[in-house]
Amino acid sequence: MATLSDVARRAGVSPATASRVINGSSKPVTDELRERVLAAVAELQYVPNAHAQLLARSHRSAVGVIVHDVSDPYFAEITRGLQRVATDQGRLLMICNSYRDPDRELEYVELLRGHQVAALILAGSGYHDEAFTRQLNEKLAAYEATGGRVAVIGRHEHSGDAVMPDNRTGGYLAGRELCGLGHRAIGVVAGPRILTTTTDRLAGLRQALTEQGRELPERRIRYAEFDRDGGAEATARLLDADPELTAIVALNDSMAIGALATLRVRGLAVPQQISVLGFDDMPIARDVTPALTTVRLPLVDMGVRAMSLVLGAGAPTPRVEVLPAELVRRDTAGPVPRTTRATAGSAPRARRGDTAS
Amino acid sequence: MATLSDVARRAGVSPATASRVINGSSKPVTDELRERVLAAVAELQYVPNAHAQLLARSHRSAVGVIVHDVSDPYFAEITRGLQRVATDQGRLLMICNSYRDPDRELEYVELLRGHQVAALILAGSGYHDEAFTRQLNEKLAAYEATGGRVAVIGRHEHSGDAVMPDNRTGGYLAGRELCGLGHRAIGVVAGPRILTTTTDRLAGLRQALTEQGRELPERRIRYAEFDRDGGAEATARLLDADPELTAIVALNDSMAIGALATLRVRGLAVPQQISVLGFDDMPIARDVTPALTTVRLPLVDMGVRAMSLVLGAGAPTPRVEVLPAELVRRDTAGPVPRTTRATAGSAPRARRGDTAS
DNA sequence: TCCCTGCGGGAAAGGGCTTTCTCTGCGGTA
């Protein structure tokens, strides 16, 4: 690899001058020398060593982002928002996938700190895990102590700036909608119970039902992975245990899509026989059939806010921005069926139904 | 930020010793000093400056990846494959989105080179653009000349290692399937014509039709963005121009989903009135209703192969691995309807139909 | 004519780390 001094030598100038030309320094350089340097750069296909530059320059510019999985639409949308602001401000983003592994999350905080990022954004649910939360907070505090900026999206644990989707109200909206449609036997397809997102959404849902004199017993909740297959599987378990269900709330859209798949396989018509509600309003929600009724979260905006918080002026006290959830009515939620369909959907799974708990 | 010499000072040792302890160097250090160093690291919350390390170490380890958009399922799957191999070998991945902007692609090559990546992988369609292709090849050649490894996925342009999905055969399979079902009036919802992926798939399709004595006139092709909205829009244009169509081939699954959306809006039943074929077999393809009949590409495997190529031993001659396409029959493609539905779907767009070209 | 100013350029000091080379002191052999 050609280095700056190679370029300088070839152009017959000092490395200082070469550097000035290449970086468009404010210090003036005569056209003659400038030409020579530029020519040398082209001939040698010179590309500055980014690490050396970053080391030599004192100011840090990149921003680190830790998400569960960028290819998950939930995070893809948030990332879109983060990118937008970052690009506007000429910041580079370093994006890391933790794949919901707390240890990896911790490692990535170190890694990004080591890469001298100017700020750190953690997106995605927090964990109900004292030890982990404490460790993470220590690391974040240490980072902040050296001038780093931190913001979290959708997590309670951090003491600093945060952007919070209103998961609880979202759950509440879902519950109220279903109650309004007359549903009583409502099952929940939930994400891992260790995630605060799961419990927050569940809490809102439960509150809505309670207010309407209904209840949400633990036996009508199934916890599974927060993805399509988790949703499909949890729905199957739910149906096996309680064929009388007239509605299912999935705690995110991916799970809802899995739920729809299971219902299709079992020959249950949505929403005629059973209603389904999703959560998040990912782009694909409008394209499944029937189009998914869901709780919308302003995902892109969450990203925009978080990045603005972190790149803007600091505040003496931590800022928490709560972004509202909103119900989007599409085609998967309808009124509770007149006649119970106790037998309608059970035929295909008669054998399993016999032994189901 | 604490530095290595801070740690060394605190532990009462030299920076050399501290470095050795922290990196687990092969050079032995007495337990007593090791303890002291480790304690100092913990107390100071020391994290090595990654740039300084990378600068000081000679060997490069990270791998650069340029895709159009990681959040696009096509690239998400490929990236999954890349990650798998990279993680196994303890390599860090730097992933960049070009958003299909050739200039940005060029910039990212420089950027990644500047970051001293050990290898570079470019995934996604190439362009029918002489000037761009030449520029890119120059940059890649310069990079390879300094010992960098390069592999491309799904691009013709590069002279080195490549992993190629068999787009042409995939198109051919789609065409043959539709011919077998009796379709004659087949429309195509295509991606941008500047992409080689588009033209390759189109070429295979055309070949299949030609072999069956059918044809694929240019007026039955609509070019649009390679995403959901592009597919929806192109389908609308196609239908406006030619209401007799009995089948639509979308050149990727995202466009197919857009096509389904448009057909739904227009009240055309799939596959009873019109058949739809996708391409890629993204995960969501099985979850739309009706489930999408499509041409499967081994996306994850493509990523695995490319990364293996680039991290494995070099070869004297460039290697090209062609991975097969395969037809996946689901529910969107059916036999050509008996009666033409000339009027069936035109009612909802009567007004537009009057003035359509 | 002399001094001051300012411009264009180079020398050199870091920036934080790794690693080679060097040095010290100890145990063991002849």
Next chain:
DNA sequence: TACCGCAGAGAAAGCCCTTTCCCGCAGGGA
């Protein structure tokens, strides 16, 4: 007892840039 070898630690030389500081020179005012 003298010497060799080696283990374990430190000194210092880079890695490749940026940027401050300094120097020489030319032009302008007194």
